Amino acid sequence: MLKTKKSMTEYISPLVKDIPPSGIRKFFDLVSGRKDIISLGVGEPDFVTPWHVREACVYSLEKGKTTYTQNAGLPELREVIAEYLYNQFALKYEPANELLITVGGSEAIDLALRALIQPGDEILIPEPCYVSYSPIASIVGGKAVGIETFAKDDFKLTAESLEAQITPQSKVLILNYPSNPTGGIMTYEDWLPIVSLVEQNDLIVISDEIYAELTYEQRHISFASMPGMKDRTIIVSGFSKAFAMTGWRLGYACGHQDLIAAMLKIHQYTIMCAPVMAQQAGIEALTNGLEEKDRMVESYNQRRRLVVKGFREMGLDCHEPKGAFYAFPSIQTTGLTSEQFAEKLLEESKVAAVPGNVFGLGGEGFIRCSYATSVSDLNEALERIGNFVEKYQ
């Protein structure tokens, strides 16, 4: 018997209560505990964090490095990140005041939106996209405005579709290239018209570049490296994908010092600092882990070729993903919805993939398949999906 005057849910803020249940969560419940399936639904590397990184963390613990760090993160870590970003992506950030270490890229996204958004502000989000942007936008009182992207454009953001959604309330544009779930990327030329629109409409950009290192056959172009964009862009990134460090929850944000200072203000009261052991590991990853990172990227690239070829051979339309570790084939020829396809595939063929509709506009009719899985599992999964598709085509 509740000893409160109202039911507990009535105490919950509408901002939180009104967030629709996560579609991916529903699917997660479906597969949970299943041991008999091959999962292409995993959004993280299949590599364990390289041993030298784990060992460096253990060593730092043995040395008693167990205290709080500076709110913005260990100075040494910020310095190696600044150097890394300069060497890899020609980005120049001052470690002292333009860089903030966060608990995963997720915290950085939350901080950036909280620092920027007032009720009523609109947040432009190209979709299909990572499932967290829109809920965080709502939590901070903003209005998420989806911008549909299409397979025919390789899921790139086009100026026309962006412009169509811009209103006087538009304040922030969230970018996520290379993209989860589509694997789409943006080149220098692709960015140019977006740069003009961002300038004309005085938008601030949150660029989630967590997959920046995972591009294939071409280098990642950071939006912040585009002419005039550095000051109005907050880069969000981290160690999870490129260094196989998802569970460490280590990310960072870079941007104009005033924006970073505002984010730091929230971070210092809510988080204090990212875990010191993860920060120590991060220093090791960036100092001695670049070769290992390249080796992992090469391995994803090989498997990317395998799955794209596999899907195309079974007659599914599959745009060529040039980044991240996802393929996003169309399953429209089967006549099934994404959810039906994913659920039947799980039941009949024991392969898990994530239905595209959970990623927002433009995701219906597609499934997200992570190729961060062993070659033998990928081959087996492709064969099973092939047989499944044959039945429904």
Place this chain on the structure above:
Amino acid sequence: MFFIFRKGETPMNDFKLKVLELLQEDARRGADIIATLLGASEEEVLLAIQEMEQDNVIVKYAPVINWSKVHDDKVTGIIEVQITPERGRGFDTIAERIYRYPEVKTVYLMSGAYDLQIEIEGKTLKEVAFFVSNKLSTIESVLSTKTHFILKKYKQDGIILEDHEDDHRMLISP
């Protein structure tokens, strides 16, 4: 499966190196899969493999076996051997005399305190000891031997034999 390769006469190009790496991961992989993984044609891969087999770069395709699971009664000794090199022929002739014994599994020429390192397998300690005292030490140029016995193999040729790092990932994540 793994295979042993030697640096051949022909310089390795990048493509061949990648083929080798993929075969070293799994030597049962077909040329079609390797071709797909590398974005090449099957013919290119077959040709590269054929050339490397001819050049003795790929010497053999053999499985990596954890023999301790098969039988416990095998004894492996590592023997450090000091020898006097032969004029004009260096260490090679003596190395050859040693590696021709089938019970000798590996022979390395070493820098440092001794010259050859030999790995030898026998059914019993006695058998290995007999090889050292009767066959190895009696070779004229052998000055001294030091025998160590392997108690347990944890890792071999880059492959961890005992424990596996299981996949701890959740089946679905965003």
